[in-house]
Amino acid sequence: MPKKKKKNQTLNLYRYPSLCSINPSIHSPYFDFLALSVSPMASQQQLSSIKGAKVLMVGAGGIGCELLKTLALSGFEDIHTIDMDTIEVSNLNRQFLFRKSHVGQSKAKVAREAVLRFRPHISITPYHANVKDACFNVEFFKQFNVVLNGLDNLDARRHVNRLCLAADVPLIESGTTGFLGQVTVHIKGKTECYECQPKPAPKTYPVCTITSTPSKFVHCIVWAKELLFAKLFGDKNQENDLNVRSSDATRQSEHAEDVFERKKEEDIEQYGRRIYDHVFGYNIEVALSNEETWKHRNRPKPIYSRDVLPVELTQQNGNVDKNSVADDPSSVSAMASLGLKNPQDIWSLSENSRIFFEALKLFFVKREKEIGNLTFDKDDQLAVEFVTAAANIRAASFGIPLHSLFEAKGIAGNIVHAVATTNAIIAGLIVIEAIKVLQNDVNSYRMTYCLEHPSRKMLLMPVEPFEPNKSCYVCSETPLLLEVNTYCSKLRDFVEKIVKAKLGMSFPSIMHGSSLLYEVGDDLDEAMITNYAANLDKVLSELPSPVTGGTILTVDDLQQELSCSVTIKHREEFDEEKEPDGMVLSGWTQAPAKEDNNTSANNGESTSNTSQAVSLETMEVNEIQIVPTGAGSVSSGTKRKLSDMSDAADPDHSSVITETSSKEELQELDDDDGDDVVMIDDVNSDGSKKKRLQ
C-alpha cells in the first residue's frame, strides 16, 4: 500500500478527542490543541466522527467489558451492546465491570450501569439477548457505523459477519486465548470477510476411539461426558453408543439396554456397583475378547468395584448429610461429602471410585427430579465430579495417566484460557481500528496480532488486511458443490449436516427452481408445516421436485440475507471414517481438525462399524488464527503470505494440546529470535526436568 498516505494518517490520528466529547463542561487540553492545529477541519471531523458514531458491540464478556470501558473513555457516546449471558463467578477475574453481587444478572445490563458511573452522560443501550435472534436483522444492523465483535464462539461470529455484509456495515472482529489475541477489520468489498478463510472445525473423535480404544485422557472425558453421563442422567431416548465396542455389539446391546435402568427396590449402592462393574469391568472383558483390536495396542485391564473398594467401604463412603444444608442443586458435591478439598489434586483409583459412587448416589438422593433431563454443564459441580471420576477410572483401565478435577473440568467444559491483560490490549486495539474505520482511513487499517513471544522484536504485530477471497461463498457468489448419494440421503440430512452445520444458517429455505422444498419461519400455515415435515423425511431423489445429479439448489437464509447455490453431484459410496456425514461439500474448504496422532494409525483396523463421530461441543471458542511470518508489518495486501493457518485456541483440548498447537505456530514465527518456544501456561512444571541454559 502507498506509504505517502502516512502523512494524512499523522494528522488524523493524533488528535483524538477524548474528554471534550464526553462532558463539554470539562475543559480539555484537546480543545487548546485543536484551536492551534494546522488542519482544524480534519480534527473537527475526527471529533465529530467519534461523537456522532453509533456503534454495536456484540458480547459484553471478557473483551466486551474492556471494550465498553475504552470506548466510553475514548469519547464514544452512543453504544449498543448485545449479550445473552449472565454473570458467573469465574468471570470476575477479568470482566472487571462485574462484582460478586452481580452473579446471575445480565452482562449487558450490568456492564452498562458500571460504565455509566464514570461516564454518566453517554448513551449505552443493552440487549440481554442472543445476537442470532430474529429481531437483530439487517435493518437493525444498518443503523450502526461500525460493529465490534467480542464473541466467544464461531457460530455467532459467522452470523454477525453475514449480517454486516448484508447491511454493509464495517466489522471489527477479535479473539483472545491466554496471552494471544488478534483484531481484524472486515469491510465489504475492500478486505476479506470473516469467512473468507476457512475456520477450523470443532474437534471430533471417531466413535470407536471413544467407545473401544481410547489412548488419551480427552477420549476418556468424551466417553464419560457424552456417553456414560448422558446414559445415566440424560434423555433415555437419545441414541447412545455406550455399548458399541465389539463385533458382537448388536447382540449385546439387546439386553444391555436395561443395565442402566435402576431396578425397582434396588439399593442405590447395589445399583452403583452394578453400573461400575458393567462399564469398567464387563464391557472391558467383552472388548478384550476381540483379539484383533489388541494386536497392536496395549490391552486394557477390567476394573471391578470389589477389587478397588471393599463393600464395607462403600457403605461408609460419603456422608450425604454434609450436603444437607445445600438445597441448591449446584452446590451438591461428592468432594465435599468425602472431604476431598483440592481440585488440583490427582485422586487415586480408589478415590475416583469413591467419588463415582458418591456422585451417583447424590444425583439420586438430592437431584432425582433432574435425572432424565440432565446435560453436562461445566458449572455443575456434581456433574464435573462424576465425569472426572468416570474418566479417570476408564483412564486407569487403559493405562492413561489420571488427571485432577481442575484439568478434567477444563477439558470437559472446553474452557478457554483467559486473562484480563490480553483482553484489555485487544480492546484498545479494537478502538484504534474503529476510529480509523469511522474516518474511512482505508489505507491505515491493520490486522493486529498480540503475541506471547516477540517476532522481529514485536509483541504487537500489525499486518495489512487481505483482499476478499474471490471464491468465498459468503461474500462472493461462488457456487458450492455437494457430493451426496441422492438415493440414500434425506432432505433432513442435508438441512442438518450441510445447511445448518456447514453453512451456518439459522433460518434456511431451500429452493429447487421455483419449487420450495423447505423453509423455516413463524408465518407458515399448517399445510406448509406438514408438507415441509414430510419432505424432511424423504430421500433427495424422491422429493416432490426430485433432487438428483446435476440439480442446482438455492439455499437462502432470510435473516442473514445470504444466498448460496449448491450443485448436486450423485455419488454412491462414502468413507465412513473420513466422510462421516455421507456427503462432501466443496467449493468451500473447512480447515481440517487436528489429527489425533496417537490413534490415527490404528483406527483403520478398528472393528467398529459405526460411522458417526463424537464431538465435544464448542462452548467457548476464542479463535486465534494466523500469525503471518514473512509479512512483517507492512506488506502487499494482495496476497496471503502464510497460507498455513493454525489455530492456537483449540477449544476442546487440554492445556497440553493447546501448547502443542501454539508451539507449531510460534516456531513458524520466530525467525529472528531463534527457536524460543515457551508457554507460560504449564500447570505442572514443577515436576518437569530442569536444565540450565548457557
Add this chain to the structure above:
Amino acid sequence: MDGEELTEQETALYDRQIRVWGADAQRRLSKAHILVSGLKGTVVEFCKNIVLAGVGSLTLIDDRPVTKEALSANFLIDPDDNEFTGKSLAELCCDSLKDFNPMVRVSVENGDLSSFGVDFYDKFDVVVVSCCSITAKRLINEKCRKLPKRVAFYTVDCRDSCGEIFVDLQNYTYSKKKLDETIECQLQYPSFEDAIAVPWKSLPRRMSKLYFAMRVIEQFEEAEGRDPGQTSKDDLPKVLKLRKELFEAQSLNESLIPDSLLERLVSCTTEFPPVCAVIGGILGQEVIKAISGKGDPLKNFFFFDAMDGKGIIEDISKPDSGS
C-alpha cells in the same frame, strides 16, 4: 513453593487464569506486594489488571488533587462526583480498586516517592513509577537496587498515541518451557541510569525512534524544571534545539527523530485511552511474569505507537552487561 494451597474461593475466582499460568504462579502472585506511583490512565489500567490477577497487596502513591485532566483516561473516578474535593488521586482510586477484588489489599501511602529511604522499598516486590522526572526515576531505581532482595522496577509513560515501558529486573532467573522440558534462564538487566547512558551510536540502526524522542523530552522537562508531561506546542522550538545538541553530542544526525514525532509528543500530552489499555495491559503481563518467574520477560524497553500499531521490544544495555 511452600506447599500452601489456594483456597476454594481463590480457585473458583481465578479458574481461567490458573489455566494460563498455573496454580504455583497464582500462589506467588497472592504473596506479591506492589507499589505504584503516578495515577494517570495507563497506571490505572495497570492497577485494574494486577488487582484482578490477585496480587497480595497494591500500594498507591499520588498526592495530587483530582484535576479534570487527570480524569481523561481514568475509569476509577466518577467525574460528576464533586465530593472528591479534598481527596487525593490515590485515595479516590484506592476506594474504587478495593471493590475490584476483595482478596487484594489496596492502600494509599502519602508523600513524595523520591524522598523515601531505601527501607521503604523493602516492603515491595515490584515498584512501578509514572509521571516521574528523569532524576526521580534514577533515584528510585537506585534505591531498589540497594536492597538485598530483588525489587523489580518499572517506569511507564504515555503521551499522545505513544507509550513507553522500562524494565529493570536486575539479575533475574526464570523458567520457561522448551519443547517438553522446563529450562532455567538468566537475564542481566542494566539500571535506568546505565541503560540511558548507553551511547546512541552503539545502538542498532533500526532502533525505535520513540526511544530517542522520549529521552529528548525527558531532558527538556528536566532542564526547564517542568513537571513530567507539562509541555505544549510552544515548547517545540526549544525541544528541537535540544534534540540538535543531544544528537551532536552523540555524533549522530538529528533526523533520526522526525520533527512530527516530537511535535506530537510535546503538544499532546494527554493520554489516549486505547493506548493506556494497550500499555497498561503489556505492563500487567510483564509484572505477572516477573512475579511468577515464568516465561520470557521483556528486556528492557517496550514502545507502542497507535499510529503504526507496532508494539516493539528494544534491548538497550551495554553489550557486555547483556546476557
